[in-house]
Amino acid sequence: MAITxxxxxxxxxxxxxLGIFLVDVVTxxxxxxxxxxxxxxxxxxxxxxxxxxxxMAALCYVLTxxxxxxxxxxxxxxxxxxxxxxxxxxxxxxxxxxxGIQRNRAAEESRKHLEVLAxxxxxxxxxxxxxxxxxxxxxxxxxxxxxxxxALALMPASMETGGTSQRLRPLLENVVEQSQRASSILRSxxxxxxxxxxxxxxxxxxELVKSALRWFEPSARPHRIRLELELAQQLPSxxxxxxxxxxxxxxxxxxACDAFLSSNAVERTITLRTAVSMGGVRISVSDSGxxxxxxxxxxxxxxxxxxxxxxxxxxxxxxRSIVEAHGGRIWxxxxxxxxxxxxxxxxxxxxxxxx
Amino acid sequence: MSETIFIVDDDPAVSHALECVGEFMNVPVRSFxxxxxxxxxxxxxxTGCLILDLxxxxxxxxxxxxxLRQRTSTLPVIVVSGHATVSIAVEAMQLNAITVLEKPFRxxxxxxxxxxxFRVDQSEREVRQEREAARSRIGQLTTRERxxxxxxxxxxxxxxxxxxxxxxxxxIEDRRARLxxxxxxxxxxxxxxxxxxxxxxxxxxxxx
Ligand SMILES: Nc1ncnc2c1ncn2[C@@H]1O[C@H](COP(=O)(O)OP(=O)(O)OP(=O)(O)O)[C@@H](O)[C@H]1O
Ligand SMILES: [Mg+2]
Numbered sequence: 001m002a003i004t005x006x007x008x009x010x011x012x013x014x015x016x017x018l019g020i021f022l023v024d025v026v027t028x029x030x031x032x033x034x035x036x037x038x039x040x041x042x043x044x045x046x047x048x049x050x051x052x053x054x055x056m057a058a059l060c061y062v063l064t065x066x067x068x069x070x071x072x073x074x075x076x077x078x079x080x081x082x083x084x085x086x087x088x089x090x091x092x093x094x095x096x097x098x099x100g101i102q103r104n105r106a107a108e109e110s111r112k113h114l115e116v117l118a119x120x121x122x123x124x125x126x127x128x129x130x131x132x133x134x135x136x137x138x139x140x141x142x143x144x145x146x147x148x149x150x151a152l153a154l155m156p157a158s159m160e161t162g163g164t165s166q167r168l169r170p171l172l173e174n175v176v177e178q179s180q181r182a183s184s185i186l187r188s189x190x191x192x193x194x195x196x197x198x199x200x201x202x203x204x205x206x207e208l209v210k211s212a213l214r215w216f217e218p219s220a221r222p223h224r225i226r227l228e229l230e231l232a233q234q235l236p237s238x239x240x241x242x243x244x245x246x247x248x249x250x251x252x253x254x255x256a257c258d259a260f261l262s263s264n265a266v267e268r269t270i271t272l273r274t275a276v277s278m279g280g281v282r283i284s285v286s287d288s289g290x291x292x293x294x295x296x297x298x299x300x301x302x303x304x305x306x307x308x309x310x311x312x313x314x315x316x317x318x319x320r321s322i323v324e325a326h327g328g329r330i331w332x333x334x335x336x337x338x339x340x341x342x343x344x345x346x347x348x349x350x351x352x353x354x355x
Numbered sequence: 356m357s358e359t360i361f362i363v364d365d366d367p368a369v370s371h372a373l374e375c376v377g378e379f380m381n382v383p384v385r386s387f388x389x390x391x392x393x394x395x396x397x398x399x400x401x402t403g404c405l406i407l408d409l410x411x412x413x414x415x416x417x418x419x420x421x422x423l424r425q426r427t428s429t430l431p432v433i434v435v436s437g438h439a440t441v442s443i444a445v446e447a448m449q450l451n452a453i454t455v456l457e458k459p460f461r462x463x464x465x466x467x468x469x470x471x472x473f474r475v476d477q478s479e480r481e482v483r484q485e486r487e488a489a490r491s492r493i494g495q496l497t498t499r500e501r502x503x504x505x506x507x508x509x510x511x512x513x514x515x516x517x518x519x520x521x522x523x524x525x526x527i528e529d530r531r532a533r534l535x536x537x538x539x540x541x542x543x544x545x546x547x548x549x550x551x552x553x554x555x556x557x558x559x560x561x562x563x
Contacts, residue, residue, distance in 0.1 A: 139369050141459045183458070
């Protein structure tokens with residue numbers, strides 16, 4: 001479907017260009033073909049690759065110049081007028097196609113970045129789940145293996161072959177062995193997901209905030225959410241994985257957005273602040289939503305804790321483990337305004353260069 | 356005082372298994388589900404050892420360990436963990452943990468560590484008792500006797516001390532005999548040993 005649609009468009013663009021040419025030739029003086037040719041270029045821009053646009057621009061060029069010879073011969077009194085018109089047409093074709101190609105390129109880049117972001121989000125969720133499961137399963141395994149070993153130790157060392165305890169012994173030994181094996185599987189799973197984790201680069205906190213906002217803006221717009229920035233100047237940089245840290249901010253922004261939607265809040269403002277602090281840099285995300293009731297305050301950061309019908313309860317837990325892996329902290333600030341929640345991240349400053 | 360195994364682990368199954376180990380070793384056991392529970396109900400001078408899980412809800416195991424050391428508790432601690440990172444293990448060891456055991460641990464390893472922890476606790480207590488005893492002996496000295504002890508510790512002869520303090524040789528000899536009696540020491544070496552056990556320098560003597 002999509003392919004034929006694309007091919008149709010290409011044919012349409014070529015046909016249109018030739019049509020314009022014909023009209024140009026039959027009408028005396030062929031006034032200004034700039035606008036119709038620009039339409040042809042716009043038509044080609046639905047394709048992200050610039051190749052076809054460039055080809056069509058070239059075709060329109062050739063037709064414009066060709067028309068110059070066909071419609072009026074040199075020496076005609078109107079010749080200079082036509083020349084200027086043709087020049088304008090060429091200019092319009094050039095500008096439309098370059099701007100269009102540039103716009104396409106930017107859109108493509110942003111799409112790629114979003115894709116990377118979505119992929120890391122997925123990878124991190126999986127990683128977090130793996131870690132959580134490994135930890136959760138290790139507890140019963142530890143209990144199981146210990147109890148079986150105790151049972152072995154309590155067993156009378158009866159000498160008679162074929163006695164009950166002699167038959168129980170290998171069974172219990174197997175329980176111990178298999179629990180150890182299960183836990184070593186979990187350990188290698190953990191090592192697998194931890195591999196290649198965490199790039200380290202210098203990150204400017206204000207840039208981090210701006211870039212998170214850039215990704216969040218499109219999803220906030222339909223819900224009429226106002227985004228405000230209060231950025232401190234001359235902040236120290238932090239060191240860490242830019243994408244992961246961006247992810248933390250996106251989690252907080254998404255939660256704020258969810259809070260507005262679930263409470264049908266009228267006033268929808270999210271404020272992002274950066275500030276210097278004792279521990280380094282603070283980034284906070286405040287919303288004007290319903291806030292968090294004190295009863296659930298302690299559980300927010302627990303894995304799988306959610307109050308949303310389609311929530312996983314992973315967002316804040318994951319954010320915390322990312323922030324802590326960066327040597328920082330994250331907490332819910334007690335709401336100061338009449339309502340609304342403020343989540344604050346504190347990250348240590350980049351250590352000064354040792355000379 | 357009887358030695359007790361204290362357990363702080365928020366997983367009831369693990370807690371229970373650890374209690375069984377204590378029972379098996381014939382040692383009393385007390386278990387707690389959180390760091391705060393433990394801090395509230397166990398006195399600082401408790402004897403035995405603490406088996407501490409790192410991943411607790413609320414205050415973490417490492418926080419509890421830090422808090423204990425800050426309160427100058429010397430209770431030996433065996434850290435157990437679902438998955439300890441290297442940095443956490445290093446910090447635990449710096450806080451004088453006996454060892455870090457990764458779950459699921461083997462019974463024998465655990466029992467060995469518990470016994471080792473008891474021995475550490477025992478010797479720690481003996482050192483402390485000796486120190487208290489030595490301090491109380493030194494505390495009985497008068498200021499003048501202390502003066503003499505400082506000079507003796509520095510290696511001066513009776514004659515030199517007499518000259519230094521402007522007293523007769525006889526008076527110094529008397530004072531010295533008295534102080535040796537009070538310290539229950541037969542020789543200068545004994546007295547110096549006592550100072551060492553009290554963890555005191557000669558200069559500390561004058562001030563106390
Ligand atoms: N800004 C906020 N205002 C009010 N409640 C919040 C806010 N942020 C988080 N919460 C509460 O904390 C809970 C946990 O948040 P978390 O991000 O961990 O999970 P989730 O958003 O429910 O699910 P997931 O992020 O995995 O899709 C939420 O279900 C919600 O009840
Ligand atoms: Mg969330």
